Every structure is written in structure tokens, then in C-alpha cells.
Amino acid sequence: GAGVSQTPSNKVTEKGKYVELRCDPISGHTALYWYRQSLGQGPEFLIYFQGTGAADDSGLPNDRFFAVRPEGSVSTLKIQRTERGDSAVYLCASSLDSGGTDTQYFGPGTRLTVL
């Protein structure tokens, strides 16, 4: 595919459940970012991967949130013991090398609803 893809498009879960959100970056992009966009707000940074490693996870709100990128391509954002406040659109973006000059390209996001 030409762009960043994210699955599922929508996810509804119950409070306390575990969820996984998947991101497929653009082929060849080594940098991958996760953002969270609450209703009516701009996206907020969660975590950045350079290759397989999480180079900056300072945006993760607490230890219920975790993300992996084991082979340096697909990434999964994992949320344990979901809370209603976790409801948001989770956006993934990728860029070539993140050398400070590379544009980030976004996927369509996953809308998470926690009941």
C-alpha cells in the first residue's frame, strides 16, 4: 500500500478490557510515531520508534500504555485495563528517518471507545 494503514478503524470495548491497535507504516519508513487525539483537540504525542526501539516514550500517559515494533515495521499500541478517559482517536505516523527534515505521514486512525 502507498500510505500508512491502521486497524481496526473503530474499536469499542468495555472498561477494564485490554486492546491492541495496529499500525502499518509506509514501506521503508524507519521512524514511527503514535499520537492520541481527544475529541475537539489536536493530536498529542505518545511514543516514537526509530527502527525497533522506542526512542522516546515520554508521551505515554501511564504504565497501562505500551507499544512495540519488533521487526522495525508494523507497530502495536497496547492499552491495559482501559478506562473511559482512554476514548480517543489514536493516530499513527511514519517518516523516512526523522532527521528533523522528514515529513510525517499519517494513517486514518483508530477510534477507540471505552464504555
Next chain:
Amino acid sequence: AQTVTQSQPEMSVQEAETVTLSCTYDTSENNYYLFWYKQPPSRQMILVIRQEAYKQQNATENRFSVNFQKAAKSFSLKISDSQLGDTAMYFCAFMKQRRGNMLTFGGGTRLMVKP
């Protein structure tokens, strides 16, 4: 820390007219990038235009242009000959010129183009 402020929550414009969206930011960095992203109801964040802070010349992309005032830390977006397809949320974003840096977004401006 960087902050980005968009003071216009909503704007409207008649088709074929010109509209300007405002953005101010605060940073102690000297080298950075500024972006305008468009987010239609599909949720896909689409890059509209980018500006390197070291460039004095304002960026232009077809009907889209910016007015970048570095000293004033202002970065407005002008849309000429507005089209119905321009209806969307518009986000201003800041990025340090450094590897692995996340985007810091403003709160967005909802633009409605009226026929």
C-alpha cells in the same frame, strides 16, 4: 516545551473567496519546522504546507500560502479561491529540527466553505 495556539476555533468562507487561519507558537529553539495539516471527516491528517524556520521566503503550494513571521512567532495559512473540498479541521504544528522529534499541534480551526 513548545506550545502552539490557534485562536480561531471556527471559521467560514464563501466558495472562491480567500480566508486566513491564524497560528502562534512559543519556543526557545532557533531551528525548527512549521506545518499546516488538514483533517477532513475521514480523520486522515493530510499535509498542506511546511515551512523551514531558516528560510525567509514564505512557502506556497498552489492555492495555499503562509505568512511566516519568525520574530513574532506567527505562522498563518492563507487559502485562496476556497473550494468546497477545503472544508475540514486545520491544525498548525511545530517540530524541532532534531532527529526523532514529535509534532506539537495546536487545537485546530474548523473551516467551513459555503457554496
